[in-house]
Amino acid sequence: MSTTTNDSTALAATTAKLIDGKEIATNVRKTIKEDVEKLIKDGKRAPGLVVILVGDRPDSHTYVRSKKKTASDLGFVSIDCILPASTSQEEVIEIVRKYNNSDEVDGILVQLPLPSHINEESVLNEIDITKDVDGFHPVNIGKLSMRNRKSLFEPCTPKGCIELLIRSGVQIEGKNAVVLGRSNIVGLPVAMMLMNRNATVTICHSKTANLQQVVSQADILVVAIGVARMVKADWVKPGAIVIDVGMNTVDGKLCGDVDFAQVKEVASQITPVPGGVGPMTIAMLLNNTLISAKRRQGLDI
Ligand code: NDP
Secondary structure (H helix, E strand, O other), X not given: OOOOOOOHHHHHOOOOEEOOHHHHHHHHHHHHHHHHHHHHHOOOOOOEEEEEXXXXXXXHHHHXXXXXXXXXXXXXXEEEEEEOOOOOXXXXXXXXXXXXXXXXXXXXEEOOOOOOOOOHHHHHXXXXXXXXXXXXXXXXXXXXXXXXXXXXXXXXXXXXXXHHHHHOOOOOOOOEEEEEOOOOXXXXXXXXXXXXXXXXXXXXXXXXXXXXXXXXXXXXXXXXXXXXXXXXXXXXXXXXXXXXXOOEEEOOEEEOOEOHHHHOOOOOEEOOOOOOOHHHHHHHHHHHHHHHHHHXXXXXX
16 A cells, blocks of 8 residues: 555555456447447448548557548548648648538548647637537537537547446546546546536646645546656545546656556556556547437437
């Protein structure tokens, strides 16, 4: 036990149960594949996903290849639009508009980050909100953040975090949830999604005072900061459920924002890195695209 507290609950804690994102993502993909097969059997169209990638970033290319392979494996029509780094903002916007008007396309994803000469907000604003399967259009994020509104799509990594909690039997309602990180793509939306599921949510960031003390109040802790192994065992309430979104490379190895070796001795359930949140992101993207394809073909979702 590496925690510094003498709390008797902490002393009674045992090693946390692993939340196996790989296995959960496999199950999600299996269900999606069956749904796509049913769509086609019923004479409907397979879901169509376009990924627009501008530039040469190797990590983005790897990610887009992985998306394409998974999409094809599940029976989606997958179109990659790979553009040179010199592509202008107007050209990217023209391409987005072209796919907005294509009946066969249910989802449009612009791979971020874009090269610095292209304004990310201007491009994302152009995506038809009914095809915004990444869930980053301001209208979708706005609805996610408002009472009694429903966004058309929830952003993929945050949705993956929630799915991991639900499929691990975690009751979200009434819990104290702390989200460490407030980025537009992870921290902020996951906080909204936890609140929409009736958790009491605290959002922390680089200017939060008494960070460790605030984090230690969490029944559910979601960490997305990009600082390797920053969250230690004595930051975590005994029995807490810990979702680690972080992806950092230390000595050539991938690790999270949570010190897994320590924290697993205190938490009741925890995601590993790799093999936790990571595998869920693409699964959730395809889930959103399937939802869009059903909606656009007049089917119940
Ligand atoms: P950003 O850099 O956009 O945001 C980081 C957030 O963490 C900011 O809100 C920042 O605060 C806060 N922060 C940074 N350092 C500290 C600190 N020392 N103490 C407290 N708060 C801090 O990161 P992202 O949200 O894009 O990504 C976070 C992590 O998640 C990264 O490791 C990334 O690789 C990973 N990730 C994983 C994905 C997956 O599929 N598994 C998908 C997306 C991201 P402030 O706002 O004050 O600057």
